[in-house]
Amino acid sequence: MGTFPRRFWSFSLKKRPTIIDVAKEAGVSKSTVSRVIADSGQGVSPQTKERVLEAINELGYVRDRVASSMRTARTHSIMLAIPDITNPFWPAVARGVQDIMDIEGYAVIFANSDWRKSREHSFLEMAQSLRIDGIIINPVAVRDQDLQSLKIPIVLLGIHQGYNFDMVGTNSREGARDALNHLIDLGHRRVGLILGKRQGRNKDSRLPFYLSVLADAGISSDDCFVVTVPFNQNGSREGTNKILTRNQWPTAIFCENDILAIGAMQAVHSAGLSIPEDISIIGMDNIFAASTTMPPLTTIHKPKYEIGVQAAKLLLEHIKEKRSALHQVIVSSNLVKRGSTALFMP
Amino acid sequence: MGTFPRRFWSFSLKKRPTIIDVAKEAGVSKSTVSRVIADSGQGVSPQTKERVLEAINELGYVRDRVASSMRTARTHSIMLAIPDITNPFWPAVARGVQDIMDIEGYAVIFANSDWRKSREHSFLEMAQSLRIDGIIINPVAVRDQDLQSLKIPIVLLGIHQGYNFDMVGTNSREGARDALNHLIDLGHRRVGLILGKRQGRNKDSRLPFYLSVLADAGISSDDCFVVTVPFNQNGSREGTNKILTRNQWPTAIFCENDILAIGAMQAVHSAGLSIPEDISIIGMDNIFAASTTMPPLTTIHKPKYEIGVQAAKLLLEHIKEKRSALHQVIVSSNLVKRGSTALFMP
């Protein structure tokens, strides 16, 4: 190495400047430089600050956050862990999270679990390994105690039982009730229920709840047409077809989300029936595509962006203040009436 | 501190174990532990490896990637910089990127520019500060030399002129030509062109190109109805309305992407015209909502997921091998005929 002329050496291996280089350039110690970039406004005279800033500019110095994290045990990075960014529900949530995190200069690392326990496990380990400052997660299989053991501030996306963490979401029962009541108000007495198949979650209380809402309106379960289908468009289409082959049809169909509703619409259309004249259909979530179907889909709007924003704010508070009280933010959903539902005409 | 009983001390300040703790537990040196977790398969006897692994398990050790990065100058993190994850084109691209990066244990940090130069600038600085290993970016305003000066491996999303980086995208001219030719093949001779307004990009050669394709089919620019609109649904709706108020209409409309096409469809519908009987409409991208409109939208499919995958692979090669040859991957788009286009019936 010593055989290389100095110029070549310094040229070929030129590395990014450190505070030491800046310190030299400005004729101060590196502690002073550090104080300047910390920008806490204390401990540096205006003149030296000026000189340091000049040197920083001169050399094109940019602070090494890795080294900083090493020392401070803060990475100013968080992880957003969702099932699948490709699912139309999540991008808006993600954007809400990012817009808040951006303000404070936090980096947001994305992770998709695909509803698989193993993936979830592996990115949680990654979060730990990266010394992430906090996690916003829509948990799929991980239990409360596993999450607790990470010793990382966490905010849950969605309202879940059995978790001692901050959470933000909508009350999906309430949303479903609103949807069903909308159908009931329109005079429907025979209603189809299209449920998505849940990953082996413990006991599933959705159906009993839906039936109870209908029962409250005097609709017996004999007048309900229930199918449980894979949580996607095709699943719903096939499920709906199954309903339509019976000798009696529902006059309205409630679907647990818009994707399922769109599948149902397609099935109804290809059966030669019209929406909403023959059958009304209602979904949940209000994804983008819900507004562009024909007729446009009546649905329960969930404020996705707002959910992301709230989750991010909660997480930041948690990171900064080490709060212990549990917060639970329930953002309200609301019915958006469009063309896919109408009065029942006998 | 010395006054605290040892147990309390170690309990209250228990921190995550380091390789030193593991080393002690296993009765080896920390370098040995390091070798074990590096898992390069060399330099450690099976027995000691076994003991170390046990200790790791015992203590619940997980490697500190921050410290590791500090030493190796590799963070195993990359940044994905796009305009807006909320735009239906990007989630699939993002997913492609992540699925590849996951395999190698790279963390993916998201950044949204919102087509704003200042945001783009700030997250590029963040990338540098975080010592990101590579960047996949759909550039909005940043120039080649700015990107070069980052000294970070970069892959561009989309085919751009004047950049010396690897890039992957579709040939959008070719896609547009396919779309226009589809319209021409169907017998249309008067066509509307709905263009999205570009951020102050230098000279815009799109329109001349479209016109030349039409001219090749003998369609004069007098028979073209061109509007340039804000790159969103409303913009397109209004632009289309403007076209429809003239005394002569096009019989087909080409839109630069599906969102614009959906806006156009809505305008055409509310003008009381039918698609495709009165007017054919074609879009580009093949976003999810394109398949759920009524009629379903004919469009040019762009393999979004594949774009993400290719970009990620290119970036990884770049990071690992420090290639210098420039690669340019052009994934092919293709026409997907659906219900929104039909033969011109005079």
Add this chain to the structure above:
DNA sequence: TTGTAAGCGTTATCAT
């Protein structure tokens, strides 16, 4: 095969 020790670029503590 294993251990010793020197950094990586910051920040925090303690002097001055």
Add this chain to the structure above:
DNA sequence: ATGATAACGCTTACAA
């Protein structure tokens, strides 16, 4: 207000 110095947890020559 400023400077010297010791960590932070890991990797990697080099030595043994």
